[in-house]
Amino acid sequence: MSILSRLFGRRGGGIADAPEPERHGDYAIYPEPIAEKEGFRVAARIELEIDGETKSHRMIRADICTTHEAAVSLTLVKARQLIDQQGPRIFG
Numbered sequence: 001m002s003i004l005s006r007l008f009g010r011r012g013g014g015i016a017d018a019p020e021p022e023r024h025g026d027y028a029i030y031p032e033p034i035a036e037k038e039g040f041r042v043a044a045r046i047e048l049e050i051d052g053e054t055k056s057h058r059m060i061r062a063d064i065c066t067t068h069e070a071a072v073s074l075t076l077v078k079a080r081q082l083i084d085q086q087g088p089r090i091f092g
Contacts, residue, residue, distance in 0.1 A: 021047070022076055029079045033071035039064045040071035044079045048088060055091040 021028035028047045033040035042061040047054055061078055065071040082090060 022079075024080050024083055027083050029076060029083075031072040031075040031079075033065070033068055033075060034060070036064055039066045040068050042071055042075045042078055044075045046079055046083065046090065048091065050088065050091070055088075057090045059090075 021030050030045040034043045042063040044059045046057045
């Protein structure tokens with residue numbers, strides 16, 4: 001396996017495994033914490049299919065967690081809360 005393949009997560013020339021989204025109703029939540037000097041910033045991609053088109057919203061919060069696992073957990077809580085409060089309005 002080449003060095004570039006290992007760096008970018010490719011296995012034997014294939015595409016890297018995409019993480020499974022957390023489902024909240026019809027919404028798909030992809031936790032994508034951002035590495036910061038202090039820890040991990042709460043962030044996610046939220047998707048919903050509307051009229052056959054996939055809409056996407058990037059959620060980034062000011063919250064920072066010390067571990068990746070804690071950031072993923074808090075990200076899911078915050079994303080569900082945003083979906084429950086805003087619904088499809090988050091897409092524009």
